[in-house]
Amino acid sequence: MATIVFDTTTVKGITENAVQFCTKRTGLDGEQVLQALHRGDCSVCEHLRYGLAKGVAEYLGSVDETIKATYTYEPDYATYADEPIPDRPDSSPGINLIVWANRKSAALSSAVTSVSSAMTKEYKQLTCPKANAMCCELDIKVTDDHEVQKRSGYGALISSLYVHPIEIWRR
Numbered sequence: 001m002a003t004i005v006f007d008t009t010t011v012k013g014i015t016e017n018a019v020q021f022c023t024k025r026t027g028l029d030g031e032q033v034l035q036a037l038h039r040g041d042c043s044v045c046e047h048l049r050y051g052l053a054k055g056v057a058e059y060l061g062s063v064d065e066t067i068k069a070t071y072t073y074e075p076d077y078a079t080y081a082d083e084p085i086p087d088r089p090d091s092s093p094g095i096n097l098i099v100w101a102n103r104k105s106a107a108l109s110s111a112v113t114s115v116s117s118a119m120t121k122e123y124k125q126l127t128c129p130k131a132n133a134m135c136c137e138l139d140i141k142v143t144d145d146h147e148v149q150k151r152s153g154y155g156a157l158i159s160s161l162y163v164h165p166i167e168i169w170r171r
Contacts, residue, residue, distance in 0.1 A: 011122045014059060018051030040128035050168075052123060053095050056115055056138065057169035064098055066102040071096060071165035073157060075139075094137035095123070098154050098165060104144050112140045 020031045025047045036044040050072070057070035078135050101108055116138045124136040147155025157163045 001074055008118075010059065011118045014052065014055035014119065015122050015126070017055050018048050021051030021054070022047045034126070037126050037128060040130050045128065048126065049095050052138075053097060054105060054168050056119060056140070057097065057099075059115060060099060060140075061169055061171060064101065064108050065171075066105065066108065067099055068102065068171055069100045069167055070169040071098045071100070071158060071167050072096060073163050073165035079168070092136050093168065094139060095119075097138075097168075098141045099140060099142045100148060100158060100159060101142060101144055101157070103146075110140060112142060116140050 001042055007034055012073065019030055019033055022028070022044060023030055025067060026033065026036070028036060028044070033048075036051065053070075053072045060070065061067050066138055073096055089166040099108075099112065120136055120138045124131075141154040143158070147153045148153070148158055151159065157165055
């Protein structure tokens with residue numbers, strides 16, 4: 001894996017691309033998108049979440065060649081029926097990703113931790129007044145070929161009939 005250069009320019013670039021994605025999907029201009037987010041328009045937030053998820057997936061794929069694919073999923077569908085689901089506003093559960101790599105490594109874990117921390121801080125600045133801590137969370141789980149093949153851990157979610165993860169990036 002190449003040396004990771006993750007700075008504010010990278011974070012800003014991912015965020016700007018996500019806002020541009022929102023403008024294309026909603027028909028609003030950039031300023032209107034930001035106003036809608038701060039007003040609490042959940043539909044605009046959904047587009048932003050997806051744009052940010054794609055940006056993070058593309059970034060991780062560019063810095064680690066062992067990554068095969070990245071998926072987004074809704075954790076509500078990945079819990080047992082007995083487990084309580086934490087309170088949150090409307091339908092914005094933050095960004096939840098599963099990164100499928102050939103193998104897990106310390107370098108990949110470091111990259112995931114760095115991008116998750118930096119993007120969470122940036123994402124908090126864009127959220128609405130109704131947002132809670134879960135809304136702004138970027139939760140990235142890593143699985144590998146072994147877990148996918150054995151259908152264990154987060155590898156089991158990739159082909160789950162109930163969770164339906166959405167592939168957002170593939171090598």
